[in-house]
Amino acid sequence: MLRSAVVRPARLTTAAALHWRYPALETAIPCRGAVRMGYSTVPTPERCYADFCLVPVGTANVSVAEEVAEVQKLLKDSGLAYTMHSAGTTVEGSWDEVMRVIGQAHSVVHQKGVLRVQTSMRVGTRTDKKQTAQDKVKRVEDLLAKGEK
């Protein structure tokens, strides 16, 4: 679940700040005339999944299979749960772990001499329940199977 964090709009009068509905997460410092906001303590999510497709740009090679294979090795070495499909790879872990490994994927491809890398990514977070990649697919397959009876 999400570790405690405070979020405050940038400018809020002291009166409004005192009425703000997140007392347990109070870190703003009320002072004469204004309330200074702190987003700096907002944490990143503890769980997420990211589906990404990394594209090397400006190589003279229309095939990207070698770069994709290198990224798969990086993912394997990371210890995170991941699945490769035909249009990308899905990784699961904490936000920081997942984003770190995708950043490392960029670095690893640059390391092979590629000057420019573009990645398209879908990231999802939810706080109501934990759900793995397999859970998500199974849920839809179950609905479809129910419909076919």
Next chain:
Amino acid sequence: MLRSAVVRPARLTTAAALHWRYPALETAIPCRGAVRMGYSTVPTPERCYADFCLVPVGTANVSVAEEVAEVQKLLKDSGLAYTMHSAGTTVEGSWDEVMRVIGQAHSVVHQKGVLRVQTSMRVGTRTDKKQTAQDKVKRVEDLLAKGEK
């Protein structure tokens, strides 16, 4: 520019490993018959841009403007360069800074009571030159202007 990093192909004889050009980041452990590879020291890129579109899921509200406004305040507080357009927001900075603020954006929206958040993102890195958002647009506009003379 990218700090030096070691990346090793999976198959490398011990002899070749000893001749590899990145001694400061040497983490391979030569042993009889194989070289074990280590990606753990690969850094994330020093510069990147990310264009992202955050979508709250399962709110009973078809408008997402309040969540988007909250994210804009977070971005303003972060000190990073960012531009909002009609279909998303582009942020520039180091990979770690950019990914941290987007993760915080998810947390901030969850904090407002949204249980599920989906973001679609485009990230780009390049090692040949520094280029701001304005540079990129100007380059294309110059080409178009040249073509019209």
Next chain:
Amino acid sequence: MLRSAVVRPARLTTAAALHWRYPALETAIPCRGAVRMGYSTVPTPERCYADFCLVPVGTANVSVAEEVAEVQKLLKDSGLAYTMHSAGTTVEGSWDEVMRVIGQAHSVVHQKGVLRVQTSMRVGTRTDKKQTAQDKVKRVEDLLAKGEK
């Protein structure tokens, strides 16, 4: 707005099928024991916006500005409303018009000799109201301005 369309859940008894409320688009064929469903008459949306970023792959050129400029000319010629930003271009129109011009953008770039093209795209449709690109940005800016008073 969306023209009426028939969508049938997979499981429906023949009796229920006959009572279904979309007679003009009736394509289910009731027969002994089952109802076959037809999605073929479902229309595509009358309005949408698509934000896309087209990436040429396997050119020996790390710059993509020429291909982007060519696509801008295509968009200008199409008559559709569009806005270029640093990380992509947003186009507005009917689903068919928008997808046609983005497909033509791929063809135009292939025509320049590029063998492989990857596009990342965000598409949105809504049936509750019409909203232009400018409306969307203004809505968020108004919320931010209100918050700062």
Next chain:
Amino acid sequence: MLRSAVVRPARLTTAAALHWRYPALETAIPCRGAVRMGYSTVPTPERCYADFCLVPVGTANVSVAEEVAEVQKLLKDSGLAYTMHSAGTTVEGSWDEVMRVIGQAHSVVHQKGVLRVQTSMRVGTRTDKKQTAQDKVKRVEDLLAKGEK
């Protein structure tokens, strides 16, 4: 492969037009003082793959499994080759067929009462060879297997 198409920069003098390098695809009409360009005959690609993730917005339901299941039925009915994974679905076919079915997916979800739908999509086209989803995955797996020997 790509059917013939002409692409011309918007403004080109008649002299330059006559020197333009695509004689077989000539449809521009040179006339006194200017050459009118035609992008209207540019076709959309004959083959593409699209990996998409459709997100209903503003439903009061944090689960999207029912909408995803409905879209799977639409895809099944379309006759196109498609594969569902945990973060989206990949469809293969001509550009027009693929974009039509994704547009229909939006309509089908609107039909269920959802007012707003956002899809993130990756589309790829290539003119050098035909490659199925399975081919792409196998190519990378073969490279990885080779590396492990």
